[in-house]
Amino acid sequence: MATASIRDFMAGDHRHCDDLFAAVEAALAKGGADALTAAQVAFEAFRAAMEAHFGAEETQLFPAFEQATGMSSGPTAVMRGEHEQMRELMSAAAAALAAGEPDDYAGEAETLLILMQQHNVKEESILYPMCDRQIPAAAALVAGLGKTLGGGAQ
Amino acid sequence: MAVSLSLEQAPPFAAPLRFFLTAPLFGMAAGLLVVVSGDEIFASRWTPAALALTHLVTVGFMxxxxxxxLFQLLPVATGATMPRPLSIARFVHAALATGALLLAAAFLTHAALLFALAATALGASVLVFVAAAGWALSRIDTATASVRDIRRALFALTLTLALGLALAAGLAGVLELPLLQLVDIHLAWGLAGWGGLLLAGIAYIVVPMFQLTPAYPAWFERSYSLAALAFLLAWSALELAGRHPLAQLxxxxxxxGAGTLAAIxxxxxxxxxxxxxxxxxxxxxxAMAVTIGGCVLWLLASALLRLGEAxxxxxxxxxxxxxxxxxSNWTLLFGVLILAGGFMTAINGMLYKIVPFLVWLHARNAARRVKAVPNMRQVLGEPLMLRQxxxxFLACALLALAALWPSHFALLAGLALFVAQALLLANLLKATTVYRRYLQEPLA
Known part of the structure; x- marks a missing residue:
């Protein structure tokens, strides 16, 4: 994947997280006695992928961007803030599943999905292209991100 | 650097919300007008009531x-920030709502003064908005398909307005114009140009990301808006040059093209x-299924008209x-399918994501309260939205029947539209009440 741009690679990981999000809804929709347990398992896989993505951005991509541009309170600060909002919603969603309340889960998940997607739009159409333009040795960074995120992004 | 600020994102809630809460009032007014006019309104697309109805829906609602x-979406999805969004929104909204009312009144009364006032208000509203949005979009350097199509849609909106102003001058008796030809060009630029291109530009983002679908085919995203603009330009120029058969092509x-957008x-x-x-x-x-139906109807009816005796x-x-x-029946049915079934329905559905999310977002960004921030379903539950x-959907079906059999269905259709729009308003007000109540909770 040495030739992938930061944008393409990270957008691919967004789609991977989307798939895992959909898997939770699918598990719940299936119904049956163990639907809730299956949804909890699926949700933990989703949450782990989200945390891995946030981690890769917060410890690798954003510092590289901040170093290259000198902007530490700019777009990356906003993105970090939104990561926090998504972490809160994921906690609330996990709590709803643990309490056996699929309706509450649906409400938290819907909110999370919209927040997550408008966050993704901003990253994919604004921030990642800026990263591709401004970070020197972007290819090496993509390789590093690939190691952190594993094969999920492909 | 504009971008670092632009990611600070959302304008104040009051900027977009005023538009969202006003739109159903115009929808209700449209329903009332159908009730009051009865089957007369569906006698032809040229009746004063039909023209007033069309503009209550297109200008007042859509x-x-x-x-x-766009006040919300431009900064958030494209990074384009307007200067002083709340002040601009206040002016654009006030002038737009006033202008839409005046225009409907002008059609119903045929008073030249009302056409002049409506044209002034709508002209000021749309031009200020296009200038502010165009300025914001000119300062960003990301060129996604969405940004490009929104720019093109704004161009089509400006042209629709210019044609509308010319038509208002014609109806007020100030200008001598080929009104019938201009009306068709005006509505084509409004629906396929502004409406269609904006829908396309927004759909490229919201359909794949919020409904978790595959992306639009690259060839389509690349070529649709340019092709649509080229067709519209060629059609308008040929029509004005009197080359009607070629213009029809x-x-x-x-x-x-519009049918293809809906089908994809x-x-x-x-x-x-x-x-x-x-x-x-x-x-x-x-909305997409009905739009496909509308496009098929247009193509079939136009072909039959061309065939004539053959x-x-x-x-x-x-x-x-x-x-x-x-x-007049098929043109009325076409209007109902595209305006009520297509655009109003898609907009209705979008409001149910935008408004509850904005309530959550602005509540979340306000100072911390003791109570947890209400999630989107707590802001507005699925059963209420589904009922509305x-x-x-029922109102759309009745309106379609009314276009075919006005004397049987016009009254029912008008009532159904009024009720559906009143329920929409009630739902949106409920969502904003949740927001106000949350802000009254004690601070954490």
Whole structure:
């Protein structure tokens, strides 16, 4: 994947997280006695992928961007803030599943999905292209991100 | 650097919300007008009441929500920030709402003064908005398909306005103009140009990302808006030059293009990974299916009109068919399908994502309260939204029947539209009440 741009690679990981999000809804929709347990398992896989993505951005991509541009309170600060909002919603969603309340889960998940997607739009159409333009040795960074995120992004 | 600020994102809630809460009032007014006018309104697309109704829906409802949504969407999805969004929104909204009312009144009374006032208000509103949005978009350097199509849609909106102003001057008796030709060009630029391109630009983002579908085909994203603009330009120029048969060819291409947009959208939506079809998705699918129906109707009816006497014999002999094709019925049905079934339905569905999310977002960004921030379903529950959407679907069906059999269905259709729009307003008000109540909770 040495030739992938930061944008393409990270957008691919967004789609991977989307798939895992959909898997939770699918598990719940299936119904049956163990639907809730299956949804909890699926949700933990989703949450782990989200945390891995946030981690890769917060410890690798954003510092590289901040170093290259000198902007530490700019777009990356906003993105970090939104990561926090998504972490809160994921906690609330996990709590709803643990309490056996699929309706509450649906409400938290819907909110999370919209927040997550408008966050993704901003990253994919604004921030990642800026990263591709401004970070020197972007290819090496993509390789590093690939190691952190594993094969999920492909 | 504009971008670092632009990611600070959302304008104050009051900027887009005023548009969203006003739109259903115009929808209700449209329903009332149908009730009051009765079957007369569906006698022809040229009756004063039909023209007033059309503009209550297109300017009062559709343009209202579209502009309000762009106040929110431009900074968030494209990074383009307007200067002083709340002040601009206040002016654009006040002038737009006033202008829409004046325009409907002008059609109903034929008073030259009302046309002049309506033209002034709507001209000021749209030009200030286009200038502010255009300025914001000129300062960003990201060139996604969405940004490009929104820019092109703004161009089409400006042209629609210019044609509308010319028509108002013609109706007020100030200018001598070929009104009938200009009306068709005006509505084509408004619907296929502004409405269609804006819908395309927004759909490239919201359909794949929020409904978890595959992306639009790259060839389509690349070529649709340019092709649509080219068809519209060719059609307008040929029509004005008096080359009607050739112009019809480009009109057909425009309809075919819009139908393709709806068909691809519907096809993508059937591949959604989301397990449950929520109200918004049902609205989108209904809107796209009805739009395809509208485009097919346009193509078939236009072909039959061109055939004239060469139509199949049974069609010529049937009085009902002749009346449908040669009379006003099919154009009225087309208007109902595209405006109420297509645009109003898609907009209705979008409001159910935008407004609850904005309530959550602004509540979350306010100072911390003791109580947890209400999630989107707590802001507005799925059953309330579904009930309203079904009322709207029913209103669309009745309006379509009214276009065909006005004396039987006009009254019912008007009532149904009024009720569906009143329920929409009630739902949106409920969402904003949740927001106000949350802000009254004690601080954490």
């Amino acid at each position: 343009l209202q929500v579209m502009i309000g949504a 480009f009109a057909a291409a425009t309809a075919l 959208t519907l096809w993508l939506q059937t591949q959604s990974k989301r397990a449950k079809l929520d109200t918004t998705q049902q609205c989108w699918r209904f 139509r199949p014999q049974w069609m010529i002999e049937s009085a009902a068919w002749s009346q449908f094709v040669d009379g 959407a079904r009322a709207h």
